[in-house]
Each structure stands twice: as C-alpha cells, then as structure tokens.
Amino acid sequence: MHFLLYLCHDFEIMTYNWNIRCLTAVEQETQQHLERELNISSAAARMLVVRGIQTADEARAFVRPSLDKLHDPFLMKDMDKAVERLHQAITQGEKILIYGDYDVDGTTAVALMYRFLDKVIQEQGTTSQDIIDYYIPDRYTEGYGVSTQGIDYAAANGCGLIITLDCGIKAVEKVAYAASKGIDVIVCDHHTPSDELPSAVAVLNMKRSDCPYPYKDLSGCGVGFKLAQAYTQRYLIEAKGNEAIRLSGERLLPLLQLLAMSIASDIVPITGENRILAHFGIQQLNKAPFTGLSAIMQVASIEAKTLTINDLVYKIGPRINACGRMKSGRAAVELLLTDDPDFARQQAEEVNHHNEDRRDCDTETTKEALQQLQDDPTFANRRSTVVYAPHWHKGVVGIVASRLTETYYRPTIVLTAGEDGIISGSARSVGGFDIYAAIDSCLDLLTNFGGHKYAAGLSMHIDNLPAFCERFEHYVATHIREDQLQPTLQIEAELQLSDITKQFYNVLRHLEPFGPGNPRPLFVSRRLINHRDTRAVGKEREHLRLDVTDRLNAITGIAFGRADMAEYIQNGNPVDICYELNENTFNHYTTIQMMVQDIIPCSVN
Numbered sequence: 036m037h038f039l040l041y042l043c044h045d046f047e048i049m050t051y052n053w054n055i056r057c058l059t060a061v062e063q064e065t066q067q068h069l070e071r072e073l074n075i076s077s078a079a080a081r082m083l084v085v086r087g088i089q090t091a092d093e094a095r096a097f098v099r100p101s102l103d104k105l106h107d108p109f110l111m112k113d114m115d116k117a118v119e120r121l122h123q124a125i126t127q128g129e130k131i132l133i134y135g136d137y138d139v140d141g142t143t144a145v146a147l148m149y150r151f152l153d154k155v156i157q158e159q160g161t162t163s164q165d166i167i168d169y170y171i172p173d174r175y176t177e178g179y180g181v182s183t184q185g186i187d188y189a190a191a192n193g194c195g196l197i198i199t200l201d202c203g204i205k206a207v208e209k210v211a212y213a214a215s216k217g218i219d220v221i222v223c224d225h226h227t228p229s230d231e232l233p234s235a236v237a238v239l240n241m242k243r244s245d246c247p248y249p250y251k252d253l254s255g256c257g258v259g260f261k262l263a264q265a266y267t268q269r270y271l272i273e274a275k276g277n278e279a280i281r282l283s284g285e286r287l288l289p290l291l292q293l294l295a296m297s298i299a300s301d302i303v304p305i306t307g308e309n310r311i312l313a314h315f316g317i318q319q320l321n322k323a324p325f326t327g328l329s330a331i332m333q334v335a336s337i338e339a340k341t342l343t344i345n346d347l348v349y350k351i352g353p354r355i356n357a358c359g360r361m362k363s364g365r366a367a368v369e370l371l372l373t374d375d376p377d378f379a380r381q382q383a384e385e386v387n388h389h390n391e392d393r394r395d396c397d398t399e400t401t402k403e404a405l406q407q408l409q410d411d412p413t414f415a416n417r418r419s420t421v422v423y424a425p426h427w428h429k430g431v432v433g434i435v436a437s438r439l440t441e442t443y444y445r446p447t448i449v450l451t452a453g454e455d456g457i458i459s460g461s462a463r464s465v466g467g468f469d470i471y472a473a474i475d476s477c478l479d480l481l482t483n484f485g486g487h488k489y490a491a492g493l494s495m496h497i498d499n500l501p502a503f504c505e506r507f508e509h510y511v512a513t514h515i516r517e518d519q520l521q522p523t524l525q526i527e528a529e530l531q532l533s534d535i536t537k538q539f540y541n542v543l544r545h546l547e548p549f550g551p552g553n554p555r556p557l558f559v560s561r562r563l564i565n566h567r568d569t570r571a572v573g574k575e576r577e578h579l580r581l582d583v584t585d586r587l588n589a590i591t592g593i594a595f596g597r598a599d600m601a602e603y604i605q606n607g608n609p610v611d612i613c614y615e616l617n618e619n620t621f622n623h624y625t626t627i628q629m630m631v632q633d634i635i636p637c638s639v640n
C-alpha cells in the first residue's frame with residue numbers, strides 16, 4: 036500500500052490506502068454475460084457486477100426502479116392492528132397526536148403522517164385541525180424518544196391515540212404511562228428493539244425478531260410510510276396488491292419526497308426498497324416539491340428540477356437539522372407542512388440563518404479544538420483524540436468530532452459542559468475500529484453511554500475526565516491496527532481512459548441514487564502524464580486543474596487542495612489518479628471530467 040506524505044503550505048494532506056475491488060472468476064463470467072446480453076462495454080458491465088447484479092433482468096430492474104416492486108405493507112408484524120386502530124380513531128373523530136423526533140428522519144416522518152391523515156380526514160368532510168396534532172420533543176430539555184411531557188401534552192389536549200415515529204421501540208415505561216391516562220399508542224420505529232417491547236396497540240418495526248417483513252433497512256419515516264400505504268390499501272381503495280399501489284399513487288406519491296429526505300439524511304442503505312422510494316421521492320422533489328421544500332431549495336441555491344441525492348445529504352438535510360439543533364424541531368415540521376409561499380419563504384430564510392449559525396459555530400469550535408490539540412505536547416504520540424471545553428455548543432459536538440477525524444484520523448471524542456458537573460459529548464470512530472467497545476471499557480467512569488461501533492454519545496462527571504482520557508487512550512493504543520489509522524479509498528475498478536465513453540457514463544448515471552450500500556463509483560487510472568494544460572487554479576492557486584493523457588486519450592479534471600502536485604506533473608512525471616466522474620458544462624459544451632480524490636506518483640512501471 037502507498038504511504039506517502041505530501042506537505043503543502045503548513046498543513047498535512049491526508050494519505051490514503053487504495054483498495055481496489057477484484058472480481059472473482061464467477062463474477063468475471065457474469066461480467067461477460069451482461070456485456071453480451073445488454074450490449075454494453077465490459078467496464079460498464081463491471082459496475083453492475085460489483086453491485087451484485089447477475090442477470091440482464093436484474094440489471095433492467097436496477098436501472099429502472101418500479102413502485103410495483105414495493106413490498107406488501109401487511110407483511111409487517113402488527114400492521115393489521117395498527118391500521119384498524121387508526122381507522123377507529125379516524126371514523127370516531129378521536130384526537131390523534133403524531134409524535135416524532137427533532138432530526139430529519141423524525142421531522143419528515145411527522146410531516147408525512149400529518150399530510151397523509153390531514154387529507155384522509157378532510158375527505159371525510161371534517162376539519163383535521165381539531166383531530167390531528169403533532170409533538171416534537173425538545174432536544175435539550177427532553178432529549179430523544181417518548182417523554183413524559185409529550186404524554187402529558189397528549190392527555191391535556193384530549194388525545195386518545197399517539198403515533199410515535201422514528202422512536203418508541205424502547206418506551207416500555209412511557210407507553211404504560213400513556214395507558215394509565217387512557218391513551219393508546221402505535222409505535223413506528225426502525226431502531227433495534229430490546230428484549231422487552233412496549234405494550235402498545237401495535238409495534239411496527241421490521242427489526243423485531245418476529246417480524247417477517249422482507250426489507251430491514253427502512254428509515255423511521257419509511258415505517259410511517261408503510262402504515263400510510265397499508266391504510267390506503269385497506270380503506271381508501273377497492274383494489275388490492277400492486278395494482279392498489281399504482282392506483283393510490285396520487286395519494287402516496289407526493290409523500291415520497293419527505294421519505295427521500297429521511298433516507299438521504301439518516302444514512303440508511305440505499306438498496307432494495309429504499310432505492311425505489313428514494314428514486315421516486317427525488318423525482319417528486321424535481322417535479323412538484325411541497326411549498327416549504329421548494330423554499331429551502333431556493334435558499335440553498337439548488338436549481339429547480341436538478342436536485343440530486345447529494346443535495347439532500349449536503350444542503351437540505353443539514354438545514355432541517357440545524358433548525359432542530361439551534362431552534363426547535365417543531366419549526367422544521369411547520370416548514371414541511373405549510374402551503375403558504377410567503378410563510379415558507381420566511382421560514383426557509385430563518386432555517387438558513389440557523390444553518391449559518393450552526394456552520395459558524397461548528398467552524399469556530401473545530402478551530403478551537405484543533406488549537407487545543409496543537410498546544411498539547413503529548414498529542415503527537417497518542418492514538419486517540421479527546422477534547423473538552425465547557426462553552427462549546429451541545430448541538431455541534433458530533434459534527435466537530437467528525438471534522439477532527441478529517442485532520443487527525445483517530446478515534447475522537449468531543450465533550451462540553453452540562454449541568455451539575457456532568458460533561459457530555461459525541462464520539463466518532465475511524466477505519467472500522469469499534470469505538471463502542473473502547474468507551475465501554477471505561478464504563479465505571481461514565482454516567483450515561485449509548486451508540487454503536489462507529490459513533491456514540493457519552494457523559495461523565497468532570498472529575499473523571501483525566502482518568503477517562505488515560506484509559507480510553509490505553510484501550511485504543513492497545514487495540515487499534517496500524518492500517519485503521521489511515522483512511523482507505525474503496526476503488527471500484529481500474530480504467531483505461533478509452534473506457535470513459537458517453538455510454539459508460541450513461542450506465543453510471545442510471546446507478547443513482549448513490550449512498551451507503553450503493554456507493555458512488557471510485558476509479559483509478561495509472562501512468563497518466565501532462566497533456567497540455569495542467570496547472571494550479573483558484574483564488575490562492577491552491578487547487579489543481581488536470582489535463583492528462585495516457586498517450587492515446589486525454590481527460591480533464593479538478594483536484595481540490597492539490598496544487599502541490601502541479602509542478603511534478605508539469606515536469607512530465609507520470610501519476611496514478613483516483614477519481615469519481617461527473618459532467619462539466621461550459622459554454623453549452625458538456626464533457627466528462629475527473630473529480631480527483633487522490634493523486635500519487637506513478638507506482639507501476
């Protein structure tokens with residue numbers, strides 16, 4: 036593996052392991068088969084093979100997602116009970132509280148369920164305002180999950196039914212508390228259940244060990260959608276099965292735009308059913324976005340009809356989240372629900388301010404944390420990063436932990452002060468290292484702790500911090516492998532420049548939307564030399580514009596922050612380049628170009 040360090044100005048450029056995917060003998064046969072059957076290049080066929088596609092039919096289904104392929108919602112355990120109880124509430128005019136979470140998955144789930152029920156109730160000739168209400172817990176005073184305050188709110192407002200979305204699977208006591216107040220609960224959640232389930236009317240969660248539902252990776256919003264789909268099939272249309280899904284399209288299809296947002300932001304795999312839901316959701320966002328979403332797209336400078344999954348991940352999701360972090364999740368839901376363009380514009384601008392505040396806060400905190408590390412003489416010899424400052428904002432510690440791993444690739448914890456001498460924060464891991472186990476080894480020093488292998492939250496008394504730092508570092512230093520301390524680029528294939536044709540790019544585009552489980556393809560091409568015009572560009576000449584050739588074909592590209600390689604390439608030295616492909620339109624002329632992830636001096640003769 037390559038281990039080279041380049042210095043540019045005074046900051047380090049991250050060095051990567053390159054891991055190139057190899058095809059097995061069987062996969063090579065499949066590749067040749069697809070190449071013939073679909074009449075595509077072998078490089079294009081390879082992209083299908085590495086995504087687990089084996090036949091021409093599977094390939095067609097993958098590149099052309101269809102709503103007919105969605106699973107029957109009644110395969111989900113308890114769906115019957117949920118639909119019946121919901122129908123009872125609707126027909127008897129019983130008041131329903133939709134209970135969510137402050138993140139994107141939780142707020143989109145609430146908006147989806149509200150929009151769905153709102154329409155159903157209006158069609159019955161009743162005003163929905165008296166019948167449905169929603170509740171988002173406060174991130175700081177109530178925290179995640181079903182709260183006592185939320186149930187008291189339901190009781191005080193005369194609700195007979197609570198639908199929890201993106202939460203509730205562990206709310207054993209809270210569901211019992213609701214029952215004591217005469218309130219029934221339907222749980223819609225996708226978090227991993229414990230041994231004991233809450234004794235709710237229905238517990239919808241495909242991760243229940245007794246749930247036969249075939250797809251396990253729905254978002255919280257996705258589980259809510261399945262409830263809406265099931266209700267539609269049973270009570271709103273005569274036809275059943277796939278035909279019903281098609282016929283109910285008009286009712287359910289617009290809701291998929293909210294679902295696509297939750298899938299993009301909650302980092303669930305974009306495979307199977309999620310791929311279909313995200314595909315049609317993005318189509319809806321480009322065709323007929325809800326008023327509030329259209330306003331957010333405007334403040335985020337996303338051109339109408341061009342939105343991609345990346346825009347959801349990097350532009351829309353963070354703005355909705357910022358609203359929950361810096362203000363309240365309720366404001367986010369209001370924006371997702373409004374049909375008033377003026378209100379939407381105002382709210383979207385406010386959301387944008389929250390996002391700017393969040394970004395400033397996150398940049399400032401990251402700067403302070405990096406300074407703390409640079410001032411610490413012992414830091415260079417450590418394997419882990421733990422930083423603490425009492426004044427940091429609780430809402431950004433997780434983002435800051437991620438940022439720190441971009442500079443120092445180590446298991447990282449960022450902490451800030453809470454109340455009564457308790458400090459709390461977020462942990463982020465690197466390279467497949469199990470940070471949950473590392474923190475778990477310090478359990479006796481903690482007051483609270485939860486999470487998984489790659490990310491966790493924790494709190495402890497401030498007096499325990501020095502002991503924690505020492506024990507955590509010791510655990511990391513004795514358990515982490517050298518290769519886990521260097522990030523790895525998972526490369527899909529080595530390409531000749533002649534492989535990069537219009538047809539190849541067209542196949543690539545049909546593999547979208549990309550995300551976990553279906554990564555954006557990363558390629559490598561070797562022995563490339565300067566063609567005509569490789570040079571440093573940008574305000575401070577910090578970026579590199581590439582114009583390279585393999586002596587037969589040429590391609591252009593951009594490498595952000597890599598002007599350090601300009602002279603090397605200009606001097607005629609060959610390089611290996613790792614890149615994604617995208618289209619660049621300039622003067623109405625579109626070309627395929629490289630978005631460079633890494634460049635190294637040529638490693639092969």
Ligand SMILES: [Mn+2]
Nearest residue numbers: 140201255301
């Ligand atoms: Mn979720």
